[in-house]
Amino acid sequence: MGTVFFAVAATALTALSLHGLLVRPRLTADPRGLRIRTTTGKHDLHWPEVTARVRTTRRFGRDSATLEIEAGDQLFVFGWLELGADPRDVLDTLTALQP
Template sequence: MGTVLFAVAAVALTALSLHGLLVRPRLTADPRGLRIRTTTGKHDLHWPEVTARVRTTRRLGRDSATLEIEAGDQLYVFGWLELGADPRDVLDTLTALKP
């Protein structure tokens, strides 16, 4: 039983590691717009179609901030782990880049 549990945990950890390697960087920005990478591919968004905001929620006694990027009917949500920085700082950078 312990061997099976260990094998399942090893496969799950390997899958998560591969996902993290293949989909990075998740978000890149330049003066033309944003590029978002997901498991389904790359999405190029131009600034006029993008709305970005930081949403703060309280969970398990802690405040957690996420960056929400809305484009049309799509909503992309990024946490600190995906961004590698505080979502508030990333929003400030995106605001400075947006024409």
């Protein structure tokens, strides 16, 4: 039973590691707009169609911030792990790039 549990855990860890390597960077921005990479492909968004905000929630006694980017009927949610920086700082950077 221990061998089966170890094999399942190792497979899950390998899959998560590969996903993290293949999809990075998840979010890039320039004066024209945003490019978001997901497992289904790349999404190029222009600034007029983008709404970005930071949502803060409290879980297990800790505040957690996520960056939400809305474009039409699509919603992309990024945490600290996907961004590599605090979502508040990323929102400030995106606001500065937006014309």
